[in-house]
Amino acid sequence: MATYRIGIGSFSLAENGGVGIGTDSAGLGNLKVEGTVKTTDLDVTGVSTFTRYAGFAADELSISRDVSLTGEHQSTGDIVVGLNSTFTVSTGSTVTVGAVESVSIGTHFSPPIGDINDRPEVPVEGTVRFNTDLNTLEFYNGAEWRQFTVYGVGGRSQAYISGGFGALNTPAMSTIQYFDMTTLGNAEYFGQLTDDAVPDDSCASTTRVVNHHGIKAGISNIIDYFTTSTTGNAADFGDISSARFRSSCVSSQTRGIFVGGRVPTAVNVIDYVEISTIGSATDFGDLATPVQGNVSASSPTRGVIFGGVSTPSSPIYIPDLSYITIASKGDAKVFAECSFAGGYGDACSNNIRAVFGGGYAHEGPHRTTRIAAQTMASLANAFEFGELNVSKAWLWSAGNQTRGCFGGGNAFPGSNHYNVMEYLSMSSGGRVLDFGDMTEGAYGSGAITNAHGGLGGY
Numbered sequence: 001m002a003t004y005r006i007g008i009g010s011f012s013l014a015e016n017g018g019v020g021i022g023t024d025s026a027g028l029g030n031l032k033v034e035g036t037v038k039t040t041d042l043d044v045t046g047v048s049t050f051t052r053y054a055g056f057a058a059d060e061l062s063i064s065r066d067v068s069l070t071g072e073h074q075s076t077g078d079i080v081v082g083l084n085s086t087f088t089v090s091t092g093s094t095v096t097v098g099a100v101e102s103v104s105i106g107t108h109f110s111p112p113i114g115d116i117n118d119r120p121e122v123p124v125e126g127t128v129r130f131n132t133d134l135n136t137l138e139f140y141n142g143a144e145w146r147q148f149t150v151y152g153v154g155g156r157s158q159a160y161i162s163g164g165f166g167a168l169n170t171p172a173m174s175t176i177q178y179f180d181m182t183t184l185g186n187a188e189y190f191g192q193l194t195d196d197a198v199p200d201d202s203c204a205s206t207t208r209v210v211n212h213h214g215i216k217a218g219i220s221n222i223i224d225y226f227t228t229s230t231t232g233n234a235a236d237f238g239d240i241s242s243a244r245f246r247s248s249c250v251s252s253q254t255r256g257i258f259v260g261g262r263v264p265t266a267v268n269v270i271d272y273v274e275i276s277t278i279g280s281a282t283d284f285g286d287l288a289t290p291v292q293g294n295v296s297a298s299s300p301t302r303g304v305i306f307g308g309v310s311t312p313s314s315p316i317y318i319p320d321l322s323y324i325t326i327a328s329k330g331d332a333k334v335f336a337e338c339s340f341a342g343g344y345g346d347a348c349s350n351n352i353r354a355v356f357g358g359g360y361a362h363e364g365p366h367r368t369t370r371i372a373a374q375t376m377a378s379l380a381n382a383f384e385f386g387e388l389n390v391s392k393a394w395l396w397s398a399g400n401q402t403r404g405c406f407g408g409g410n411a412f413p414g415s416n417h418y419n420v421m422e423y424l425s426m427s428s429g430g431r432v433l434d435f436g437d438m439t440e441g442a443y444g445s446g447a448i449t450n451a452h453g454g455l456g457g458y
Contacts, residue, residue: 067085067086067087067088068088085108086108086109086110087108087109087110088110111128111129111130111137112129112130113129113130113132114129114130114131114132115131115132116131116301116327119131119145123140123145124140125140125141125142126139126140127139127140131145131456136455136456138456144377146351157180157181157182157400157449157450157451158178158179158180158181158228158449158450158451159178159179159180159181159398159405159447159448159449160176160177160178160190160202160204160209160226160228160398160447160448160449160450161176161177161178161187161396161398161407161408161438161442161445161446161447162176162193162199162202162209162211162234162445162446162447163175163176163193163196163197163198163199163211163213163442163444163445163446164198164199164396164408164442164443164444164445164446165198165394165410165417165442165443165444166417166440166441166442171196172196172197172198172444173196173440173442173445174192174193174194174195174196175189175192175193175439175440176189176190176191176192176193176226176233176234177189177190177438177439178190178231179421179436181398181400181403181405181449181451184423184435184436185435185436186421186436186437186438186439187421187436187437187438187439188439189231189439190226190231190232191226191231191232191233191234192233192234193211193213193224193233193234194222194224194233194234194235194236195213195220195222195224197213197214197215197220197222198213198214198215198245198444198445199211199212199213199214199444199445199446200212200213200214200215200245200246200247200248200249200258200261200446201247201248201249201258201296201346201446201448202249202446202447202448203249203250203251203256203257203258203275203448204228204251204256204275204448204449204450204452204455205251205252205253205254205275205276205450205455206228206253206450206451206455207227207228207229207450208225208226208227208228208275208276209225209226209227209228209448209450210223210224210225210237210251210256210273210275211223211224211225211234211446212240212247212249212258212446214244214245214246214247214261215245215246219243219244219245219263219264220243220245221239221240221242221243222236222239222240223236223237223238223239223240223273223280223281224236224237225237225275225278228450236278237273237278237279238273238278238279238280238281239280239281240258240271240280240281241269241271241280241281241282241283242263242267242269242271243263244261244262244263244267244269245261245262245263245292246260246261246262246292246293246344247259247260247261247292247294248260248294248295248296248305248347249296249446249448250296250297250298250303250304250305250324250326250454251275251298251326251448251452251454252298252300252301252326252327252454252455253275253300253454253455253456254274254275254276255272255273255274255275255326255327256272256273256274256275257270257271257272257284257303257324257326258270258271258272258281259287259294259296259303259305259324259332260287260290260291260292260294260305260308261292262292265290266290266291266292266308266309266310267290267292268286268287268288268289268290268291269283269286269287270283270284270285270286270287270324270331270332271283271284272284272329283329284324284329284330285324285329285330285331285332286331286332287305287322287331287332288320288322288331288332288333288334289310289318289320289334290310291307291308291309291310291318291343292308292309292343293307293308293309293343293344293359293360294306294307294308294343295307295308295343295345295346295347295356295359295397296347297347297348297349297354297355297356297376297453298326298349298354298452298453298454299349299351299352299354299376299377299453299454300326300351300453300454300455300456301325301326301327302323302324302325302326302376302377303323303324303325303326303454304321304322304323304349304354304374304376305321305322305323305324305332306320306321306338306347306354306356306372306374306382307319307320307338307341307342307343307345307356307359308343309343309344309360315343315360317341317342317343317360317361318341318343319337319338319339319340319341319342320334320337320338321334321335321336321337321338321374321381321382322334322335323335323376323379326454335379336374336379336380336381336382337381337382338356338372338374338381338382339370339372339381339382339383339384340361340368340370340372341361342356342359342360342361342368342370343359343360344359344360344393344394345357345358345359345360345368345393345395345397346358346359346395346396346397346406346447347397348397348398348399348404348405348406348449348452348453349376349399349404349452349453349454350399350400350401350402350426350452350453351401351453351454351455351456352375352376352377352453353373353374353375353376353426353453354373354374354376354382354453355371355372355373355385355386355397355399355404355424355426355429356371356372356373356374356382357370357371357372357386357388357395357397357404357406358370358371358388358391358392358393358395358397358406358409359393359394359395360393366391367391367392367393367411368388368391369387369388369389369390369391370384370387370388371384371385371386371387371388371424371429371432372384372385373385373386373429376453385424385429386424386429386430386431386432387430387431387432388406388422388431388432389420389422389431389432389434390409390411390418390420391411392409392410392411392418392443393409393410393443394408394409394410394443394444395407395408395409395418395443396408396409396445396446396447397447398447398448398449398452399426399449399452399453400426400449400451400452401426401451401453402425402426402427403423403424403425403426404423404424404425404426405421405422405423405435405447406421406422406423406432407419407420407421407422407438407447408438408441408442408443408445409443410443410444417441417442417443418441418443419437419438419439419440419441419442420434420437420438421434421435421436421437421438422434422435423435
């Protein structure tokens with residue numbers, strides 16, 4: 001091994017090409033540095049440690065050009081990324097900064113990127129990564145993965161109400177309404193559906209709403225969609241795999257799933273579409289029990305399905321809670337029960353909590369004011385969470401990270417179709433508060449937001 005003395009230290013060249021500065025070791029293919037390092041172009045691979053005298057570098061590590069780290073790197077000094085520079089941490093890499101007080105990013109920081117399956121098997125608390133399945137940054141809080149807040153287009157969280165039955169003895173509505181979940185207020189006209197067949201339920205990504213139209217004069221297989229960036233009419237999407245009505249929906253950023261229904265007896269069918277494309281739905285799996293009038297909610301990874309009616313001619317309202325994993329096809333699994341048995345209400349969610357409200361409850365059966373909630377990651381029983389101001393069925397519900405909204409619905413017998421819109425806090429529940437009116441009262445409408453629980457957000 002050749003050694004060259006430069007000033008006080010030495011510059012060592014090993015036979016294998018290893019380089020050592022300030023050390024008598026052979027290098028073994030590594031660059032080992034003791035002392036002060038100044039560079040404008042530093043690329044480090046493998047497991048690397050920058051040391052200064054005894055211990056780790058206490059000085060600031062300044063990056064003035066693009067730097068890629070592909071191994072484990074340690075420093076107790078600040079890491080400062082200069083203007084027009086990029087600090088890239090590759091998948092599987094870690095940067096341990098000890099007691100560092102700050103990391104300053106001048107322009108661009110690239111965290112590890114991957115889908116849900118690429119998450120580390122043993123994550124470290126505070127790990128940040130970009131999830132390509134959810135299209136958002138996420139972090140590990142020591143117990144579970146959480147997503148950073150996701151809002152709709154332009155930073156707005158909007159709710160969309162599709163179709164429904166209006167006044168008695170009139171055709172079903174093809175109107176799309178919308179309102180801002182952040183500011184609340186009355187609903188406004190958005191556009192028209194492709195057909196006046198009543199949507200059973202809606203699913204959505206941050207940019208597109210997809211509706212399954214279940215019933216008109218007969219059973220329908222229509223699926224249509226509209227984009228949320230501008231007001232306008234819906235367009236044809238495709239057909240559901242099995243024509244039916246009175247089903248529910250769950251969705252993530254990429255996938256919309258239609259659950260249960262009747263044709264005319266209850267069915268156990270689950271099918272799905274990819275929201276970003278157009279085309280007909282394909283088989284996803286089966287429910288444990290055929291049901292109609294069930295309601296569903298979504299986390300970024302899981303769809304939770306509540307209740308429903310198993311026998312239309314002699315209604316049997318069930319309290320079952322079941323779930324599916326949105327990213328992988330398969331049958332639903334029953335895991336717990338709701339605090340009441342019911343159907344024909346609706347549900348909303350943020351990324352943590354599913355909230356079920358209204359509809360027909362088993363006791364009677366009568367329309368109910370009850371609202372229950374369930375923590376989707378825990379697979380535990382649902383619990384009492386709040387109350388509607390009026391008992392009603394066939395209402396709609398839509399939520400974001402902070403609010404759950406309920407509106408519309410009927411009060412049969414009679415012709416009173418509600419136009420009121422109400423909300424509660426997704427964190428504390430309680431009795432709903434009135435905040436505005438629909439453009440027209442209706443029941444059986446589909447509803448969704450562009451910031452619902454299946455899209456993440458924290």
